[in-house]
Amino acid sequence: MGDVLGIVLKRLGLGLITLLVISILIFFAVELLPGDIAEAVLGQGATAENLKAMREQMGLNEPAIVRYLEWLWGAVRGDFGVSLISQRSVADTIGPRFAATLFLACYAAVIAVPVAITLGIIVALLRDSVFDRVANVLTLTSISSPEFFLGYVLVLYLAVKNPLFPALANVNFQDVGTFELYYKTFLPALTMVLVVVAHMMRMTRASIINLLASPYIEMARLKGTPAWKVIVKHALPNAWAPIINVVALNLAYLITGVVLVEVVFVYPGIGQLLVDSVTKRDFPVVQACCLIFAATFILLNLAADVGAILTNPRLRHPK
Amino acid sequence: MNYFVIGYYALLIGASCLAAYYSARTVFLLLFSLTLVSFIVGIVGGESSLWTITICAGLLALFGGTAFAFREFLAIVLPTEASKAIKTAPLTATFGLFVIMTYAIAGIFAPIIAPYGEAEVIAGAFAPADEHMLLGADQLGRDLFSRLVFGARNTVGIALLATTFAFVLGALAGLIAATLGGWFDQLMSRVVDVIMSVPSLIFALLLLSILGTNAFVLIVIIAVIYSPRVFRLTRAVAGNVVVMDYIEAARLRGEGLWYLIRREILPNSTAPLIAEFGLEFCFVFLLVAGLSFLGLGIQPPTADWGSMVRENATLISFGEITPLFPAGAIALLTVAVNFVVDWMLFRSSGLKG
Numbered sequence: 001m002g003d004v005l006g007i008v009l010k011r012l013g014l015g016l017i018t019l020l021v022i023s024i025l026i027f028f029a030v031e032l033l034p035g036d037i038a039e040a041v042l043g044q045g046a047t048a049e050n051l052k053a054m055r056e057q058m059g060l061n062e063p064a065i066v067r068y069l070e071w072l073w074g075a076v077r078g079d080f081g082v083s084l085i086s087q088r089s090v091a092d093t094i095g096p097r098f099a100a101t102l103f104l105a106c107y108a109a110v111i112a113v114p115v116a117i118t119l120g121i122i123v124a125l126l127r128d129s130v131f132d133r134v135a136n137v138l139t140l141t142s143i144s145s146p147e148f149f150l151g152y153v154l155v156l157y158l159a160v161k162n163p164l165f166p167a168l169a170n171v172n173f174q175d176v177g178t179f180e181l182y183y184k185t186f187l188p189a190l191t192m193v194l195v196v197v198a199h200m201m202r203m204t205r206a207s208i209i210n211l212l213a214s215p216y217i218e219m220a221r222l223k224g225t226p227a228w229k230v231i232v233k234h235a236l237p238n239a240w241a242p243i244i245n246v247v248a249l250n251l252a253y254l255i256t257g258v259v260l261v262e263v264v265f266v267y268p269g270i271g272q273l274l275v276d277s278v279t280k281r282d283f284p285v286v287q288a289c290c291l292i293f294a295a296t297f298i299l300l301n302l303a304a305d306v307g308a309i310l311t312n313p314r315l316r317h318p319k
Numbered sequence: 320m321n322y323f324v325i326g327y328y329a330l331l332i333g334a335s336c337l338a339a340y341y342s343a344r345t346v347f348l349l350l351f352s353l354t355l356v357s358f359i360v361g362i363v364g365g366e367s368s369l370w371t372i373t374i375c376a377g378l379l380a381l382f383g384g385t386a387f388a389f390r391e392f393l394a395i396v397l398p399t400e401a402s403k404a405i406k407t408a409p410l411t412a413t414f415g416l417f418v419i420m421t422y423a424i425a426g427i428f429a430p431i432i433a434p435y436g437e438a439e440v441i442a443g444a445f446a447p448a449d450e451h452m453l454l455g456a457d458q459l460g461r462d463l464f465s466r467l468v469f470g471a472r473n474t475v476g477i478a479l480l481a482t483t484f485a486f487v488l489g490a491l492a493g494l495i496a497a498t499l500g501g502w503f504d505q506l507m508s509r510v511v512d513v514i515m516s517v518p519s520l521i522f523a524l525l526l527l528s529i530l531g532t533n534a535f536v537l538i539v540i541i542a543v544i545y546s547p548r549v550f551r552l553t554r555a556v557a558g559n560v561v562v563m564d565y566i567e568a569a570r571l572r573g574e575g576l577w578y579l580i581r582r583e584i585l586p587n588s589t590a591p592l593i594a595e596f597g598l599e600f601c602f603v604f605l606l607v608a609g610l611s612f613l614g615l616g617i618q619p620p621t622a623d624w625g626s627m628v629r630e631n632a633t634l635i636s637f638g639e640i641t642p643l644f645p646a647g648a649i650a651l652l653t654v655a656v657n658f659v660v661d662w663m664l665f666r667s668s669g670l671k672g
Contacts, residue, residue: 018516025513029529130348137411140661144601144653146608148628149646152635160638167636256518260609264632274521275613278528286528293521301516 008306015302022294023075027068030283071287080288085280090288094270098292100173101262101269104185105254108192112254113247116197120204120246125231127209135201142198147257151191151264158187169265188265192254200250207242211235240311248304255296324361327369331357386414408662415658422652426471433465438620445634454641458630463641469622470645475652477534477617478604484542485603486596489549494580496550497557504554511547519544519606527615537607537616545603552595556588563587590667597660601653608649624649 038054055061074080080090123135142150159167169185176184211217212235220234259271266272270289277285331354338347353372360368390413394402405413425432434451435441439461446456454463496504514522526540560566561584569583610616611625619626624645631642 018513021513022517025517026525029525032529130345131352134349140657141650141654144605144657145650146605146612146625146646146653148609148612149643149650152628152632152643152646156635156638156640156643160636252518256520259520259524260612263613274524275615278524278615281528283528286525290517290521290525294517297518297521298516 004309007309011302011305011309015298019295019298022298023072023291024068026287026290026294027071028064030287031064075288075291080291081284083282083285085277085282090284093285094273094288094292096173097268097270097273100267101255101258101271104188104192104262104267104269105251105258107182107185107189108196108254109251111189112193112196112200112250115193116200116250117204117243117247119197120201121208123201124205124208124212127205139198139202142194143202145195147191147195147260148264150194151188151261154187154191155264158190167265169267171268185267188261188267191261191264192257195257196250196254199253200246203246203249204243207246208235208239211239211242241308244307244311245304248300248307252297252300252304255293255300321366324366324369327373328354328357382414383410385417386410389413389417404666411658412662415655415662418651418655419659422471422475422655425468426475429468429472433462433468435462435465437461437466437469437622439465445631454644457627458633463627463631463644466622466627467624467645467648470624470627470648473617473621474607474611474624474649475604477538478600478607481538481541481607482545482596482600482603484538485545485599486549486592488542489546490553490592492546493550493553494557494584495576497554497561498576498579498584507550508554511550514544514547519602520609523606523610524613524615527610532615532618534617537610541603541606545599545606548602549592549595549599552591553588556591557584560584560587590663594660594663594667597656597663601656601660604649604653604656 038051038060060067071081078091080094082088083090083093086093119135123132126132155167158164165187166184167187169188171181171184173181217230217234220230225234258269259274261267262269262271263275270292274286274289274293276282277289331350335347335350335354338350353376357369357372360372364371387410390405390408390410393405393413393416396402397405440459441462442452442456442460444456444458444460446452446460448455452462452464454467457463457466492507496507522544523540526544527536530536530540566579566583569579574583607616608625611623612629614626614629616625617623627645628642634642
């Protein structure tokens with residue numbers, strides 16, 4: 001096992017370095033502004049005193065590297081500074097919204113993962129049949145559609161023409177019961193499920209077909225093993241790695257795809273906050289949101305890699 | 320039960336029996352599973368959902384017919400070499416080609432096709448469709464159809480420019496990295512790793528918040544975000560070519576870097592690169608549309624599909640379908656390009672059967 005542990009640790013370290021580089025990127029991207037934050041926020045008409053006061057307040061007079069280290073140290077402890085617009089603590093603004101986004105992503109994932117993997121395996125077993133072709137066209141269509149198209153189609157048919165679900169999901173987490181929460185957020189969740197299932201199905205299908213083409217499966221078949229046994233005993237142990245990979249990658253996709261869906265359904269998540277802050281040029285919030293998104297993305301990609309390493313039979317049972 | 324429902328099931332079951340009789344296995348499977356699905360859908364959704372299925376089937380048949388006719392047309396018009404290739408193309412691919420051609424015509428001849436200008440106010444806000452306005456008016460009273468046509472020029476044009484730029488950037492860096500190797504290769508690969516580990520939409524939002532939104536900035540940002548994919552592919556493909564003997568021979572002849580790239584490596588790695596261009600275009604196009612939808616992409620009054628969806632979204636709550644047209648136009652083009660790319664990948668990979 002020492003071998004595996006080494007590989008995993010190496011991968012974790014690499015992830016950490018990537019995150020660090022990205023935090024540098026996010027912080028210093030703002031430094032690229034013509035002038036500085038104070039000038040960008042106060043605009044053309046700012047007086048010298050105003051600028052000076054703002055620079056003083058934001059600590060802009062210190063060198064960039066010092067501010068970066070302070071920002072990073074704050075971010076590690078969950079303190080992202082103060083919003084330029086509302087003057088509230090960024091962490092307080094983001095916290096509940098991030099929880100809301102995670103809830104939506106989990107909701108979608110819980111539906112999407114089992115459905116997608118089952119369908120993906122079925123389609124892989126039925127490859128080159130009609131079902132496979134139909135599924136191919138359908139999933140391709142779903143992937144190619146922008147999320148807001150799927151979202152509005154669902155709103156039109158499931159909320160307006162047949163009023164089954166509410167069209168807007170601007171829920172207030174304190175005021176609604178559990179059941180109502182699931183009911184109100186069903187359409188955004190379904191939109192994401194549609195996109196993610198399509199992605200996941202295609203990836204599962206590809207990896208399973210890849211696996212079934214390998215010589216040892218052929219060997220198992222030739223020696224007369226029943227079909228189900230070939231799948232369960234021979235194919236599945238090797239299939240875990242690609243499947244875990246597929247799931248983690250798609251969860252990462254969910255986290256970013258959520259931005260458009262949240263805007264369509266006016267869901268109070270972090271994606272909507274990010275878009276609003278970009279429009280208002282509220283840089284501390286933008287930086288914090290980007291860092292959180294990037295961290296989640298890297299973490300899930302990391303999980304995919306680590307999962308693949310841990311489930312790889314060749315690594316678990318070294319010769 | 321009425322005549323429609325009875326006729327619907329009679330037609331489906333009759334057709335599947337006929338298919339089974341002539342042992343057309345594929346057709347039978349398709350028709351019979353449609354029958355089974357209709358049972359469930361019919362019970363849950365009632366007659367209207369059966370109508371929806373019928374309309375979808377009709378549309379599908381129409382698409383199939385168009386694709387078939389277009390394939391025959393291309394097979395006659397094109398020279399022998401290309402005509403042979405097109406004859407074996409699946410219907411989905413020729414359908415994709417047809418859609419792409421339609422969009423291209425709409426984009427190029429937009430001012431001639433569109434009855435009104437893209438920013439011309441001609442009616443009241445959200446005026447319904449009449450004989451002058453095919454799809455009605457938008458939130459400012461501009462003709463929606465004209466804006467849709469102009470959108471083909473603006474949205475697709477920006478996406479194409481950004482893709483081309485990303486391609487030149489990524490492919491050039493990839494080719495140089497593969498040919499030179501060493502520190503340049505290492506440096507570029509690490510840079511690419513970092514760019515790819517941030518979700519593209521988030522990265523675009525971050526950069527747009529800093530640099531502001533205008534068309535030029537948008538194109539550059541998207542090109543930078545999407546060039547890593549091209550870089551990786553080009554580097555991998557060119558890496559396989561670089562180790563060939565003829566490259567070694569050319570090096571021994573004393574050819575320079577630029578000659579190697581242009582005359583030896585590039586001609587031998589075009590096939591996967593062209594397919595990648597199509598895929599890349601889809602990603603870029605969806606990102607541009609998404610950004611415009613968020614109000615951060617192409618700015619008004621320029622007609623653009625993403626922002627048109629956003630501006631007219633209120634109509635959806637009145638059961639109007641018009642805001643879906645621009646969104647559908649985006650989806651249709653992406654699907655079409657994907658179909659064509661699928662076919663090209665299939666051809667270049669040499670997989671048959």
